Amino acid sequence: MTAPGGSSTLPSIELRGVAKTFGDGFQAVRGLDLSIRSGEFVTLLGPSGSGKTTTLRMIAGFESPTRGEILVLGQDVARVPAHLRPVNTVFQDYALFPHLSVFDNVAYGLKAKRLDRTSIAEKAGAMLERVGLAGFGHRAPTSLSGGQRQRVALARALVCEPRVLLLDEPLGALDLKLRKQLQLQLVELCQALGITFVHVTHDQDEALTMSDRIAVMHDGRLEQFAPPHELYDRPASTFVAGFVGENNILRGRLADGSVALADGHFGLPAGTTLRGPDVDVAIRPEFIRTGPARESDAVVSVTVEQVIFAGSETRLVTRLANGAPLMAHLPAGAAAEHRRGEQISLAWSVDDARCFEAPVGPSTSPAIEAGESEE
Amino acid sequence: MSRAPAVDRQLGRLAWVDDRLGRFALFLPGLLFVVVLVGIPLGILLVVSFLTDASYSIEPIPTLANYLGLIGDGVFPIVLWRTVLTAVVVTAACLAIGFPIALVLARTTPRRRALGTLILMVPLWTNLLVKIYSWKAILGVKGVLNYGLQAAGVTSEPVDLFLYNTPAVAIALVSALLPFMVLPILTALERVPPSLLEAATDLGSSPRRVFWTVTAPLARRGVLAGVTFVLVMAIGDIVASEVLGGPSGILVGRVIFGQFGPSDNWPRGAAMGWVLIATMTGMLLVVARLARLGTMERVSITGADPRLEG
Numbered sequence: 001m002t003a004p005g006g007s008s009t010l011p012s013i014e015l016r017g018v019a020k021t022f023g024d025g026f027q028a029v030r031g032l033d034l035s036i037r038s039g040e041f042v043t044l045l046g047p048s049g050s051g052k053t054t055t056l057r058m059i060a061g062f063e064s065p066t067r068g069e070i071l072v073l074g075q076d077v078a079r080v081p082a083h084l085r086p087v088n089t090v091f092q093d094y095a096l097f098p099h100l101s102v103f104d105n106v107a108y109g110l111k112a113k114r115l116d117r118t119s120i121a122e123k124a125g126a127m128l129e130r131v132g133l134a135g136f137g138h139r140a141p142t143s144l145s146g147g148q149r150q151r152v153a154l155a156r157a158l159v160c161e162p163r164v165l166l167l168d169e170p171l172g173a174l175d176l177k178l179r180k181q182l183q184l185q186l187v188e189l190c191q192a193l194g195i196t197f198v199h200v201t202h203d204q205d206e207a208l209t210m211s212d213r214i215a216v217m218h219d220g221r222l223e224q225f226a227p228p229h230e231l232y233d234r235p236a237s238t239f240v241a242g243f244v245g246e247n248n249i250l251r252g253r254l255a256d257g258s259v260a261l262a263d264g265h266f267g268l269p270a271g272t273t274l275r276g277p278d279v280d281v282a283i284r285p286e287f288i289r290t291g292p293a294r295e296s297d298a299v300v301s302v303t304v305e306q307v308i309f310a311g312s313e314t315r316l317v318t319r320l321a322n323g324a325p326l327m328a329h330l331p332a333g334a335a336a337e338h339r340r341g342e343q344i345s346l347a348w349s350v351d352d353a354r355c356f357e358a359p360v361g362p363s364t365s366p367a368i369e370a371g372e373s374e375e
Numbered sequence: 376m377s378r379a380p381a382v383d384r385q386l387g388r389l390a391w392v393d394d395r396l397g398r399f400a401l402f403l404p405g406l407l408f409v410v411v412l413v414g415i416p417l418g419i420l421l422v423v424s425f426l427t428d429a430s431y432s433i434e435p436i437p438t439l440a441n442y443l444g445l446i447g448d449g450v451f452p453i454v455l456w457r458t459v460l461t462a463v464v465v466t467a468a469c470l471a472i473g474f475p476i477a478l479v480l481a482r483t484t485p486r487r488r489a490l491g492t493l494i495l496m497v498p499l500w501t502n503l504l505v506k507i508y509s510w511k512a513i514l515g516v517k518g519v520l521n522y523g524l525q526a527a528g529v530t531s532e533p534v535d536l537f538l539y540n541t542p543a544v545a546i547a548l549v550s551a552l553l554p555f556m557v558l559p560i561l562t563a564l565e566r567v568p569p570s571l572l573e574a575a576t577d578l579g580s581s582p583r584r585v586f587w588t589v590t591a592p593l594a595r596r597g598v599l600a601g602v603t604f605v606l607v608m609a610i611g612d613i614v615a616s617e618v619l620g621g622p623s624g625i626l627v628g629r630v631i632f633g634q635f636g637p638s639d640n641w642p643r644g645a646a647m648g649w650v651l652i653a654t655m656t657g658m659l660l661v662v663a664r665l666a667r668l669g670t671m672e673r674v675s676i677t678g679a680d681p682r683l684e685g
Contacts, residue, residue, distance in 0.1 A: 062573055082576045095574035099592045108588070109578035160578060 010074050012038040012164055012196040013059060018068035019220075020054050028054040030220040031068070036213075038163075041190045041197045043207040046217035047243070052200045055217070056166050059198065060089050073163055083112075087164040088157035092172055094149045096141035102152050103128070103137030109160040127159040147178045154186075158193070165190075167199040171206065183210050204244050208232070216240050238356045241282035248288075248326050250281045251358060259298075259355065261320070266298035269351050278358035283348050285315070288328035290338075293347035302326055304342045318346065417652075424645035431639050441646035451630065451647065458627040459654065461541055462609035465548045466556075469605045470598065472549070473556035477597075478590070480557075481564035492561070495554045503551060507618045510547040514538045514619070539621025547615045552608055556601035563597025564590070599666045603659060610655050627651050 013036040020029040029051040036042050044052035057063045058070060061082030070077050077085055088109070096105050106124040115123070128134050131151040141149060150170060157165060167186070171179045187210050190197045201207055207214045208228045216223040216231065216239070224236040235241035242249050252259040254277050258267050261281070268274065283298075293299045302318035309332075316328040316338060328346055338344060424441055427434040445451045480491045498506060513519045514537035521533040537543060567590065575585040613628035620626065631651065634644025 060573075060577060062576075082573075083579050083581055087577075089574070089577045091570050091574055093568070093570055095568065095570040097571060097574070097589060099595075108575070108580075112579035112584060156574075156578065 010038065011035045011071070012040065012073060013198065014069075014071040014074075015055070015059075016069040016071070018055070018058060018065045018070060020051070020058060020063060021066045027220055029058070029065075032217075032220075032222055034215055034222065034225060036196060036198065038196055039190075039194045041187060041199065041210060041212045043199045043201060043211040043214045044217055045201060045204060045207040045214050045243075047202055049219075050217040051220040052202075052217045053168060056089075056168055056198060056200050059164070060087055060166050061085050086162055087166055088160050088162040089166040089168060090150075090153050090157050090170045092169045094141075094153040096149055096152055096156070098140070098142060100141075101137060102133065102139050102141060102144070105141060105152055106137075106156045106159055108156060113160070123159055124155075127155040130158075131155045146174050147182065150174065150182065154189075158189070158195075162195060164196045164198060167197060169201055170199070172201075172203075179206070186210065208244070214244075216243060218243075235282065235354055238280040238282065238359060241280070241354055241356065245284065246327065247282045247284055250283070250320070250324055250326070252279050252281050253277050254279050261298075261300060261322075264299055267296065267350050268355055269353055272355050274355060274357055280356045280358050281353050282356070283353040285327045285329040286313075287348045287352035288326070288330075288346050289348065290328075290330060290344060290346060293345070294349070296350060297347045298350050298353065299345055299347045300326070301343060301345050304338050304340055304344060306340065307338055316346075318344075420645045420648055423641055424649050426642050428640050428642040433641060438642075441642045442650070444643065445646060445650060454625055454630055455627050455650070455654065457541060457625075458610060458651075459658070461545050461548070461626060462606055462658075465545050465552065465609040466602055466605045468545070468549045469553050469556040470602065473553055473601065474560055474594075474598070476553075477557045477560035477564055477594075480561050481567075492558075495557055498551070499554055503614055504618075506551050507547050507615050510543065510550070510619055511538065514543055514546075538619060539624060541620065541624040543619040543621075544612070544615045544624045544626065547619050548609050548612060551615070552605045555604040555608065559600035559604070560594055560597040563594045563600075567593045595666060599662065602662055606658060606662065607655060610651065610658075 013034070015032050015034040018029060018032045018034075019027070021027050028049075032051070032055060034055075044055055046052045054063060058065050059072070061077065061080065064078070072080075072086060097108065100108065103124060106127055107120050110120045110123060125134070125137070128137055131154055133148060133151055133155065136144070136148070136152075141152060144152065150173075153170070170186075171182055174182065183206060186197070186199075189195075199207075199210065208231075211228055213225060213227050214231050215225045218239045224231060224240045226234075226236075231240060231244050235244060235247075238249060241247050250261055252261045254260075254274055255265070258265045259279060259281060300320055302320055304316060304318050306315075306317040308315040308317065312332055313329045314332055316330060318326045318328065320326055326346065423433065425437050425439070427436040427438045427440070476491075476495075480488050483491070511518070515521070516533045516535050516538070518537070520537055521530070524530045524534070525532075571589055571593070572585055575589045576582075580588060611628055612626055613632050616624055616626040616629045617632075620629070627647065628651075631644050631647045634640050634647060638644075
């Protein structure tokens with residue numbers, strides 16, 4: 001992803017200690033600090049119930065924070081009602097007005113601003129053309145396909161020329177191919193228009209491919225706010241390690257500066273300082289090797305449970321002596337000789353692994369599957 | 376072995392015929408009910424309205440005298456006009472009171488909505504006559520209203536202005552018919568997704584504009600249904616006029632009732648009935664036309680746009 005295009009040094013959106021507790025006592029957001037630069041494409045990523053949509057709704061003005069401040073373009077918006085904020089939203093269910101034509105849907109915001117008829121027709125027409133729906137103006141929204149409706153919703157928001165566009169899982173209801181296509185279009189639009197995009201999704205692939213920076217949320221808190229590659233290479237917590245990309249999370253104990261797993265010890269990655277005693281070791285499947293190990297490598301012995309051929313790579317599903325699962329992605333051919341039930345050694349360079357303080361209480365780290373699942 | 380396509384097509388056609396027959400069979404009892412109990416009596420009424428009245432009996436001699444007599448009669452047009460006016464005022468009042476009630480119920484918690492709907496429904500379980508009579512106890516000379524006014528020192532003696540006039544009839548009709556306005560509007564409003572209101576707000580509409588551009592248009596069908604219910608029932612009123620109307624609050628229903636009862640002039644009563652039916656149909660056509668006006672307006676705005684969209 002390219003660098004943010006905004007020239008302004010003023011953050012586009014700033015959240016300071018924002019918290020939201022609903023009437024029924026549910027704490028959706030528990031103290032959130034976030035500073036989003038102008039022109040940046042930021043994704044709020046997290047599982048359902050992590051507070052990402054509530055955060056978006058507070059920026060839009062549909063919910064008011066219980067605590068904290070929200071600044072849009074440097075202005076505290078606490079007392080600014082939703083209809084006067086310089087932001088527009090693309091809703092998850094598109095929320096197109098069924099009693100208005102496509103054109104009138106797009107023109108709705110311009111009419112609210114009391115523009116004259118000629119400029120309304122001009123701007124709405126140009127925006128429909130931009131999203132590839134020229135000639136669809138007279139149609140009823142109900143007669144459009146999901147992808148077309150989504151583009152009407154986008155045009156309707158963008159035609160108002162907001163400084164910030166909020167997107168609430170805008171691609172959630174579309175099929176995979178269409179989603180990939182629209183992902184690229186959204187990123188292009190963000191770059192072309194110089195508008196700040198704040199996008200909410202639970203789909204980590206979507207977040208990784210589209211965003212300048214990703215804010216990973218979990219249980220109403222911010223786990224990490226970083227560019228995609230940093231999130232992937234240097235996750236800040238067990239949760240991020242497990243949620244973003246595929247990862248093996250192994251629970252170990254810290255003793256004398258090294259980590260003890262089910263069998264064997266190995267050193268901590270360079271620069272890691274942990275108090276322990278329980279630690280989580282996160283190692284991505286692609287960093288795991290068979291074959292000869294170096295002195296400094298982490299080595300574990302496992303039982304092969306499944307060998308899955310996947311074209312360019314072979315996936316080994318294995319289990320440690322203590323029962324913990326370990327997934328390895330090996331180059332095609334390298335694992336061909338392995339059989340189910342076989343005992344083998346797997347190794348990785350300790351600097352490829354990430355170690356975290358284990359979360360207190362029962363292990364909440366998502367398994368490999370959780371990182372891939374949709375909900 | 377699969378059947379030949381032609382056979383399949385034949386079977387398909389048979390199934391289709393069968394399906395149509397099935398649907399018609401389901402439709403038949405309702406149709407019979409309407410034809411026998413509504414269509415035939417109305418037909419008889421129509422025939423009778425063109426027959427000659429010969430003091431307490433009907434001569435089978437065709438005549439237009441029953442209709443022409445209504446125009447010449449100085450009273451009937453006045454009563455009909457009063458009826459139409461009262462029905463329109465009652466409907467407008469029901470809409471003005473009922474829409475906000477429906478709006479509040481639609482926006483509140485499901486629990487409160489259920490409670491509110493129940494409170495609206497309970498009066499429907501009570502006989503209309505009882506409800507109308509209860510207004511007598513409120514508006515009458517010895518009624519609650521007079522008692523309250525005297526207690527508050529506004530009046531020194533009971534006032535007989537509240538009863539036996541058209542406003543008293545209208546007030547009673549509004550209270551009795553309000554649920555028929557609220558319920559269809561509530562149903563329509565409940566179907567409006569909250570996200571549409573948020574989208575309208577998000578696009579810069581003040582709460583007032585959200586109401587007029589999104590809420591009201593989407594509640595249109597409910598309003599149309601409610602207006603039709605209330606208008607028809609108000610125009611056809613007999614009881615409220617009889618109990619609360621007095622001489623100055625006579626409505627058409629009561630006059631027609633009189634023709635079939637005390638006056639015993641069926642042909643004249645039948646003619647009045649058909650004039651009322653025609654009036655009501657005309658009014659409903661106007662209502663339907665008004666409701667469509669909104670749509671026409673939108674189409675014309677949109678219709679002008681495609682050429683601008685290029």
